[in-house]
Amino acid sequence: MEINIHDDKKMVEVWLTRAEKQDEALQQELKPLYAQYKKKKYMVAVFESGEQDLYQNTLALLSYNKRRIPELEIMREKQMRQAVAE
Numbered sequence: 001m002e003i004n005i006h007d008d009k010k011m012v013e014v015w016l017t018r019a020e021k022q023d024e025a026l027q028q029e030l031k032p033l034y035a036q037y038k039k040k041k042y043m044v045a046v047f048e049s050g051e052q053d054l055y056q057n058t059l060a061l062l063s064y065n066k067r068r069i070p071e072l073e074i075m076r077e078k079q080m081r082q083a084v085a086e
Contacts, residue, residue: 001026003033012037012044021048 002015014033020026034044 010040010042012042014044014046016046016048018049018051 001017001020002013004013004015006012012033014030016026030046037044
């Protein structure tokens, strides 16, 4: 587990491994921490390790975005042309 506190952003990050996210005792131990920072009006973000391959999923996301950006640019250009024509 890793806990990062960003006072300048009023944010707390809690990073849990696969084993930690399934540990009920640990989850109960974290509740006071969440309550403590909620009183201070901090945002508490809990990140849990996933079950899938991060590397492959990141590659797939980057590939999708690389294909999608030109499509979005074409759509914007069409919308701008329609707006000018009206």
